[in-house]
Amino acid sequence: MALGESLPLHLEILIVLIKIAIVLGVFLFHAAYTVYAERKILGRMQARLGPREVGPYGLLQPIADLVKLLFKEDIVPAEAHKTLFKIAPLLVLTFAIVNLSVIPFHPSFIIADVNLGVLLILAFAGLGTYGIILAGYSSGSKYSLLGGLRSASQILSYEIPLSLSLAGVILYAESFHLRDIVEVQVNSLFGINVFPQILGFIVFLICAFAETNRAPFDLPEAESELVAGYITEYSGFRMGLFFLGEYISMYVMALLISICYFGGWAFPWWLANALPFLKAIPPTLVLALKVYFFIFLFIWVRATFPRYRFDQLMSMSWKILIPLSLINFLIVALIKWLGV
Template structure:
């Protein structure tokens, strides 16, 4: 019973911290994009606009929840919950250091990939149940996009699993710490690049935000949603961004550890908690998400599919073959 209570407390802490950080991320994104476009961003609500996320929450909470007349009511209502639940559940298997993890599963990577695949059904359900052609096209685009890029994402992570010899995320971090570089991003540079590009597409972020392309589909699968259900989609999107940022940090950048040759040069870095190093890597990747959105134009849908099937998947296969040969002959 004590163990169950402890797990519930840890889950509540993780969820509360992540939801708070997500709210602040929306503020940071608007500020960073504002600076990139030579403007200030939010400035009116609170000092320097710091209370803008609170104002946004209050506004959207009191909006009217509209359900279209032609919608499949039950599916329309549960679609945001499907996406949010199967996105948030991934937080339970993310190790933040050696001591703080809710569930250190032996199949951690497989669990995250499976949950991410199920959450996409929420987008498809939302698109179909809305009774709108724009929503329906957004759902179809999402299905095609995920099918294309999940394969590339899985291939890039397969190289990591092959080198570490485990699907357990904490084991992968420890395996990286034993290597010369202290991370897999350098010896697996191809897999790292494939993962980063696929992560952008998996989270429907620019320049791969085709399922909700406002210039073509109004708002894609979000077109008919309003009020709090509309906010749940965005909450799930930002949590998914942090899941991908955590994965790239744990699987390619050494997680909560730093390379040994750096700590040998600067021994004082040993005193910095591992959670701080992991947070720096995660927030660095989130900044990359925002920077790319501010600077890159959206791809056409045919270009998106060509990149997935003709570039990333072949590159992922080549990377996996090279890793297998290197491990078999030299390691």
């Protein structure tokens, strides 16, 4: 507790449960409507209209999709390892959702106030890989296995530059806690972390696309080469769980980018000094606007860039991104040493 006094145990548990309910509700709603936004924006970028039949402007389309997914037949292949087949989508979804517990949405609103925020997010990213690789294996189909293996090797090799670029942020803030990272960077020289660490930001952005299996790195579900990768054999609501996990991990990555590199819920000190009325905007709204911009960026990139080849993907991670993030780390160390 903030004041050093502790509530009774049952009250504490009740408060945590309410917090979880709020966060889960907000993010499930957002995930559903991100699908709608993606279809609408993609449609506009490809000079067509997108969904517009269900409800005004097609606004009820996500609900119609949900109903369709729920009523579809749930097929388990005869060759499949049945238990693993049923567990795998739950693993993906769970380890995507659990990430939200260590992210502060407001200086005082955080579900689990632990010291190891960033490390926990990296750990859950590592565990979520098992969901994908087991989905590929348990389907009992060669295409699924290949898709799962591709996805796992992609996520493994992009985790290294991701964590190395985060190491620069952690070194600058001298703390693993995301709240401390925001507080330190608001009072730093430039006010946001992007400017001394532009290399780290670029590396992190590319790795965020690869970690969430989004275009241009959507090799695992390459429709034209691998049918649909590890989700080939899934149907109905289990496939919906995979998509839900993907969209929620997109939100986690957007939150991490805006917290670690763009000052989170606060404005940089020079902007706040020049325009004092900005302090009247609620902190959560500022964070949400930054997150919406990055979600739009995710969709924009999907509409713009063609897909990479697998060897290009691997050599990009090991030959370009890892050296760049190490250089970024050295620059941050130099800045800390000079005491700027």
